[in-house]
Amino acid sequence: MTEVLSVLRIGHRPSRDKRVTTHAALVARAFGADDIVISTRDPEIEKTISSVVSRFGGRFEIRSGIPWNEALRSWGGTKVHLTMYGTPFREAMPKLRGKDVMVVIGAEKVPPAIYQMVDFNLSVGSQPHSEIAALALFLDSYFEGSEDTNKFDDARLQIIPNSRGKTVVERGDEIHQ
Amino acid sequence: MTEVLSVLRIGHRPSRDKRVTTHAALVARAFGADDIVISTRDPEIEKTISSVVSRFGGRFEIRSGIPWNEALRSWGGTKVHLTMYGTPFREAMPKLRGKDVMVVIGAEKVPPAIYQMVDFNLSVGSQPHSEIAALALFLDSYFEGSEDTNKFDDARLQIIPNSRGKTVVERGDEIHQ
Numbered sequence: 264m265t266e267v268l269s270v271l272r273i274g275h276r277p278s279r280d281k282r283v284t285t286h287a288a289l290v291a292r293a294f295g296a297d298d299i300v301i302s303t304r305d306p307e308i309e310k311t312i313s314s315v316v317s318r319f320g321g322r323f324e325i326r327s328g329i330p331w332n333e334a335l336r337s338w339g340g341t342k343v344h345l346t347m348y349g350t351p352f353r354e355a356m357p358k359l360r361g362k363d364v365m366v367v368i369g370a371e372k373v374p375p376a377i378y379q380m381v382d383f384n385l386s387v388g389s390q391p392h393s394e395i396a397a398l399a400l401f402l403d404s405y406f407e408g409s410e411d412t413n414k415f416d417d418a419r420l421q422i423i424p425n426s427r428g429k430t431v432v433e434r435g436d437e438i439h440q
Numbered sequence: 441m442t443e444v445l446s447v448l449r450i451g452h453r454p455s456r457d458k459r460v461t462t463h464a465a466l467v468a469r470a471f472g473a474d475d476i477v478i479s480t481r482d483p484e485i486e487k488t489i490s491s492v493v494s495r496f497g498g499r500f501e502i503r504s505g506i507p508w509n510e511a512l513r514s515w516g517g518t519k520v521h522l523t524m525y526g527t528p529f530r531e532a533m534p535k536l537r538g539k540d541v542m543v544v545i546g547a548e549k550v551p552p553a554i555y556q557m558v559d560f561n562l563s564v565g566s567q568p569h570s571e572i573a574a575l576a577l578f579l580d581s582y583f584e585g586s587e588d589t590n591k592f593d594d595a596r597l598q599i600i601p602n603s604r605g606k607t608v609v610e611r612g613d614e615i616h617q
Contacts, residue, residue, distance in 0.1 A: 279459070280459070282456070282457070282459065282460050283459050283460060283463065286460065286463075286569070286570035286572060286573070287570075289567075289568055289569040289570055290569045290570050290573045292567070292569070293565050293567035293568070293569040293573075294565070294569075294573075315568055319567060319568060347599055348599055348601075348602055348605065348606040348607065348608075349601060349602065349603065350601040350602070350603050351601060353585075375605075378604055378605055379604065383603070384602070384603055384604060384605075386599075386601060388470050388471070389598075389599040389600070389601060390466075390469070390470035390496060390592070390599070391466055391470070391492055391496060392463070392466040392467045392469070392470040392471070392576075393463035393464075393466055393467050393572050393576070395463060395570050395572040395573050395576075396463070396467045396470075396471075396572055396573055396575070396576035398573070399569075399570070399572075399573035399576055399577055400576055400577065400580060403577060408530075415567070421566075422524055422525055422563075422566040422567070423566070424525075424526060424527040424528060424563060424566060425525055425526065425527070425561070426526065426527050426560070426561055427555055427556065427561060428525065428552075428555055428561075429525040430525065431525075
């Protein structure tokens with residue numbers, strides 16, 4: 264795979280959205296995105312996510328404080344906005360897989376211009392729910408279920424599936440349970 | 441379908457987790473669960489979710505302040521705990537579909553007893569991410585992609601897919617764009 268998948272989080276308010284945006288960033292990483300761009304500056308989230316990357320591996324990047332219109336304009340690939348008002352995402356997927364895609368997810372209010380600036384406005388169910396869930400379903404479909412594998416070869420910590428407890432392996436170490 | 445799917449949210453702290461738990465409850469409803477039980481009392485979330493149900497339809501129920509051990513003990517069906525430490529959820533799915541299932545999702549700390557009280561500890565990827573995303577993927581697989589349809593026949597508001605804007609239909613009314 265050489266396609267690049269970038270997530271753009273707009274409308275983040277550090278005081279109110281820290282936990283939801285953190286979930287979105289962790290989902291982006293775990294489900295195979297290359298990076299997340301947050302349109303509001305938030306050094307604390309950058310630190311939280313970088314810490315996860317340093318422990319659990321991969322090359323996922325996070326940048327905050329990039330204006331959303333600048334991020335969209337400088338993106339050369341396909342632009343997708345996930346919104347409950349859009350058309351069903353699964354129908355568009357064959358046109359997206361294998362291409363460079365920027366996925367835009369909003370908080371509560373999304374500037375109306377976004378709907379016009381993107382190539383696709385796509386819904387993950389036409390119901391109010393969660394941009395975290397929408398992002399996860401979209402990425403799961405785009406990468407065709409790749410969340411089930413441990414893809415992060417340089418991980419310092421690796422979780423081994425366990426039916427009754429926790430198994431974490433530290434690189435070059437014995438198994439901790 | 442006559443199976444019952446219930447979500448149990450544990451470790452909710454009203455001061456800190458309101459938005460994340462709200463997302464989890466909306467995902468539960470949108471992806472086909474029958475109800476959500478929150479182990480901590482939080483009348484504000486009950487009100488938020490009930491308001492969505494009254495506008496967007498369905499019979500989804502929310503109850504808060506039910507101790508988690510009581511909720512688990514009184515459940516007669518299969519009990520599943522979603523955790524990044526568990527075994528891959530897709531492998532267990534054939535044993536779960538069509539059965540009554542209670543899906544337990546935690547906040548940061550989960551009491552160790554949970555791992556023993558459930559029938560399955562299942563992971564949606566062995567990486568740290570989000571219980572909201574894990575719940576969405578689990579329900580999407582359990583109900584086999586039913587999020588793409590508007591299942592809520594008694595909805596007062598219905599969203600009609602639109603590639604460039606917002607279309608909301610109010611029952612017995614013309615289309616608002």
